[in-house]
Amino acid sequence: MIVSWSMLVLLPLAAGLAVIFLLWGYYGVRFPGGRLGAAGREEIYRCAVCGRVYVAPGKSKIAHCPRCGSLNEPVKR
Numbered sequence: 001m002i003v004s005w006s007m008l009v010l011l012p013l014a015a016g017l018a019v020i021f022l023l024w025g026y027y028g029v030r031f032p033g034g035r036l037g038a039a040g041r042e043e044i045y046r047c048a049v050c051g052r053v054y055v056a057p058g059k060s061k062i063a064h065c066p067r068c069g070s071l072n073e074p075v076k077r
């Protein structure tokens with residue numbers, strides 16, 4: 001039963017590492033360091049009235065909430 005015991009220990013370890021590497025690779029590809037800034041300078045906004053979180057181009061520094069239409073400033077990152 002040595003094989004099955006070692007498998008019980010190694011399989012979760014390998015699965016955990018695989019998940020970590022998959023997530024790392026996924027976010028590394030989708031959100032590389034400089035690409036977001038070069039692509040469109042999008043900012044995250046949180047509506048002060050209805051609490052909705054949305055993304056809009058950060059050119060104007062202020063954006064209308066898509067739900068209630070109030071103006072909001074981008075969230076500091």
Ligand SMILES: [Zn+2]
Pocket residue numbers: 047048049050051052065066067068069070
């Ligand atoms: Zn709103």
